[in-house]
Amino acid sequence: MSQEPELIDTALMERVIRTLAETQKIDAATVTADSTFEQLQIDSLDGINILFALENEFGVNIPDEAARTVKSVQELAAGVQKLVDQKQA
Amino acid sequence: MAVTGMGCVSALGRGTAAFWDSCRAGRTGIGPITLAPEGEFRFSSVAEANCFDPESHFAPKELMSLDRFAQMAVVAAREAVGQAGWKLSAAEKERAAIVTGSCYGGKPSEDDGYRSLYRDGQTRLHPMTIPRLMANAGASALSLELGWQGPAWTVSTACASASHAIGQAFELIRGGKTEVALAGGSEAPLTYGSLRAWEALRVVSPDTCRPFSAERSGMILGEGAAMLALENWEHAQARGAVILAELVGFAMGADAHHLTQPSAAGAARAMRLALADANLEPGRAGVINAHGTGTAANDIAEAEAISDVFGPPEIGPFVTATKSLHGHALGASGALEAVAAVLGLRDQAIPGTANFLAPDPACPVRLATEWQHCAHEAAVSNSFAFGGLNAVLVFLRAG
Numbered sequence: 001m002s003q004e005p006e007l008i009d010t011a012l013m014e015r016v017i018r019t020l021a022e023t024q025k026i027d028a029a030t031v032t033a034d035s036t037f038e039q040l041q042i043d044s045l046d047g048i049n050i051l052f053a054l055e056n057e058f059g060v061n062i063p064d065e066a067a068r069t070v071k072s073v074q075e076l077a078a079g080v081q082k083l084v085d086q087k088q089a
Numbered sequence: 090m091a092v093t094g095m096g097c098v099s100a101l102g103r104g105t106a107a108f109w110d111s112c113r114a115g116r117t118g119i120g121p122i123t124l125a126p127e128g129e130f131r132f133s134s135v136a137e138a139n140c141f142d143p144e145s146h147f148a149p150k151e152l153m154s155l156d157r158f159a160q161m162a163v164v165a166a167r168e169a170v171g172q173a174g175w176k177l178s179a180a181e182k183e184r185a186a187i188v189t190g191s192c193y194g195g196k197p198s199e200d201d202g203y204r205s206l207y208r209d210g211q212t213r214l215h216p217m218t219i220p221r222l223m224a225n226a227g228a229s230a231l232s233l234e235l236g237w238q239g240p241a242w243t244v245s246t247a248c249a250s251a252s253h254a255i256g257q258a259f260e261l262i263r264g265g266k267t268e269v270a271l272a273g274g275s276e277a278p279l280t281y282g283s284l285r286a287w288e289a290l291r292v293v294s295p296d297t298c299r300p301f302s303a304e305r306s307g308m309i310l311g312e313g314a315a316m317l318a319l320e321n322w323e324h325a326q327a328r329g330a331v332i333l334a335e336l337v338g339f340a341m342g343a344d345a346h347h348l349t350q351p352s353a354a355g356a357a358r359a360m361r362l363a364l365a366d367a368n369l370e371p372g373r374a375g376v377i378n379a380h381g382t383g384t385a386a387n388d389i390a391e392a393e394a395i396s397d398v399f400g401p402p403e404i405g406p407f408v409t410a411t412k413s414l415h416g417h418a419l420g421a422s423g424a425l426e427a428v429a430a431v432l433g434l435r436d437q438a439i440p441g442t443a444n445f446l447a448p449d450p451a452c453p454v455r456l457a458t459e460w461q462h463c464a465h466e467a468a469v470s471n472s473f474a475f476g477g478l479n480a481v482l483v484f485l486r487a488g
Contacts, residue, residue, distance in 0.1 A: 044386070045349050048291050064307070066130055067291040068385065 008077050012084065015057060016077040023053040037070045046058075050076070050081055090262055091332040092326035092484070093175075093426050094318030098161040098275075099415045100136035104168055106138070108415070108425070109432050112440035113460050117414045119253065119297055124279040132293045135279050136311030136416025149243050154217045155230060156195030160475050161314035161421075162275035163234060170235065173318035173331065175269060180479030184267040185237040187228045188258040189316075190250030192420035194285065195222030200280040227275050227314075239267050248380070249341075250274050251315065252423030252472035252480035256339035259482075268324045273424035275314030283341050284310070289357025290349075292384050298417070300381035300410030300454050301388050301459070303447040308382040311416020315424035317431075321357050334431040335485040337467070338367025346405030351387050351473055354378030356380075356394035363481035364398070371399045374406050374483070375465025378426045379409025379454070379474045382417055387473065390395060392452035402455040406465070409457045413443035422473040427482055430468040434486045439463040 013033055021028035024046060031040060035045065047070070051062045054076070060083040070076050100118025101111035111118065118136045143160050146167075177185060178457055193199075196382060198221035205211040220226065225243040232241045244253045251274025258272035278287075287293050293452030294307035317336075325332055340362030345445060364371055377389055377399075393448065399405040411429045418425060433439050439456070441459035448456075459464070470482045 008441045043347070043350065045347075048289070051291070052289060064293075064295065 008081050012081055013077045016054065016080055017073060019053050019057045020050050020073065020076070023050045031073060033077065038071070048065055054080055060084060060087055090259060090336045091320045091322050091330065092317055092329045092334045092336055092431050093320045093325050093332055094169040094171070094173030095315065095431060096165040096172070097313065097315035097425060097428050098138050098141050098165050098351050099313035099315070099425055100138050100413050101364060102246065103140040105428055105432070107379055108428060110117045112411065112414060112429060115441050115443055115460060117443045118311070119416060119436065121385050122279070122284070125281040125284050127281045130284055130288050132295050134297060134309055136309055137279060139312050143305050154196045154220055154222040156226060157277035157381070158191060158193070158195055158275045159226040159230050160420055161277065162189055162316065165273060165275065165314040166231050166271050166316040169271060169316040169318040173304045173320065174317070182237050183270055184239040186239045186258055186267045186270040187231050187237060187241040188244065188270065188272045188406050189225070189228040189248070189252040190244045190254035190420045190423065191224050191227065192247050192250050192276055194224030195226060195279050196283050197277050198222045200282045203282065231271060236309055246478045246480070247474035247476060248322060248417065248419055249472035249474035249478050249480040250420035250423065252427070252470065252482055253341060255424065255427060256341060256480055257484055259336055259339050262319055262321050268321045268333050270319045271313065271316050272319055273316035274421040276421040278310060278419050279311050279312050290384065294383060297443040297444045298383040298413045299446060300379065300383045300413050301392065301408070301449060301452050301454055302445045303449040305383045305385070305449070307384050307386065308412070309416045311418040313415065313418045313421050313422060313425060315428045316470060317427060321329065326398065332487040334487050336432045336469050336482065337485045338363045338483030339481070340370065341478070341480045344479065346477050351390040352477065353390040353393035353397065355477060356391055356471070357397040357472055359479035359481045360398045360471065363469065363483050367483040367485070369467055374399065374467045374469050376430065376433055376468040377408045378430045378468065378470045379408050380471045381412055381442065383412065388452045391471065391473065392454045395454055402453045405455050407439050407457045407463055408454040409439050409470060410442045411440055414440065423470065423480065424468050430470045430484050434465065434468050434484055437462060437464050464476065
């Protein structure tokens with residue numbers, strides 16, 4: 001999942017943030033596109049739960065590699081955007 | 090305490106001789122998934138015990154009441170008991186102990202049951218479903234077969250189950266509760282439901298298991314069983330038994346750190362306590378059979394713990410991770426690795442860690458990557474479970 005911020009749809013970013021916040025049981029208002037996992041206190045196990053929720057939310061399959069490499073909301077949304085685009089193509 | 094017999098079923102072949110031959114040859118048992126053909130996973134390899142032929146070991150009626158994991162436990166135990174050559178008195182059988190480890194119990198039977206209920210719409214399950222899936226099925230089957238009436242139970246501590254079981258049996262014999270015990274673990278986790286659950290955890294490698302290596306990408310699930318015949322030292326000597334190795338130390342502890350992230354401090358503490366229990370200075374341990382799963386998290390934490398206890402790789406013991414050969418058989422792994430540790434002491438050798446590509450600066454250990462002669466007095470076998478539960482065994486060369 002590479003970082004391609006210029007291609008991220010605003011509505012998609014909001015859905016990613018909402019899904020992340022629901023999974024982490026935190027207020028979505030505390031999450032921004034610039035938040036890092038470290039700032040949000042998201043550890044590796046939380047990350048796996050978030051990927052699972054996003055797979056269900058967007059109907060995509062996120063590769064395992066993402067669980068090791070994605071460390072920010074921006075990267076997360078960029079990766080989801082890419083998968084959604086691939087799905088629609 | 091003497092180890093006077095061992096048995097195993099694994100992806101490396103039938104019995105301990107085949108297991109050890111594969112270790113010597115560096116031949117891994119990792120291959121395509123055939124036991125769960127229902128779907129595709131993000132990974133394509135597991136370590137199946139393809140050599141295991143239940144029909145050749147059990148009568149059809151026996152098979153009806155024994156899940157694959159319990160069948161494997163019995164077959165491994167038969168080999169161990171045969172090698173030990175025990176001729177126990179009635180009084181000894183009344184005290185003889187069995188401690189088995191299993192993470193899952195009868196997962197294949199459970200999966201079959203759910204499939205018939207939820208997919209096929211059946212409302213009746215096979216009457217043997219409960220006896221097949223109970224986690225103590227292996228221990229119970231062994232007590233029935235051997236006529237042993239002493240303490241018999243099952244430990245379930247995920248990936249450390251078998252090492253905890255061996256340690257519990259060690260404590261029983263050391264405490265004078267019995268002269269002999271069978272201890273080890275068995276696991277048959279290669280079912281559709283179980284593989285899907287592991288897939289969701291994102292720790293399984295898409296290619297193979299490369300412990301402590303650069304470019305490692307996770308663990309490879311395996312299956313099997315291994316059992317050790319443990320015996321009070323004087324009892325073994327009095328009957329002139331061949332002693333394979335001495336079990337001299339055991340420790341267990343909890344990280345109290347994280348559900349799935351290992352703690353180097355917790356692992357180091359368990360190793361130190363096991364060495365202290367064995368009354369051994371760290372420098373006397375020449376070989377460590379690492380937990381070595383091939384995941385990013387385990388190998389970094391374990392390498393740090395090994396350096397903490399034994400010193401930097403330049404002066405530390407040789408490390409091997411035989412999961413690269415037999416896969417991660419979860420609740421059986423600790424026993425399979427104990428078999429490797431004991432045979433390594435007997436033959437003064439160390440199996441190589443398979444699939445190694447290049448050192449990873451993040452987890453420096455003195456890794457054996459090929460089978461080699463290795464003079465050593467003691468071997469340490471590590472098991473670190475999800476949930477932060479650790480068990481470490483220390484074996485000494487016999488004689």
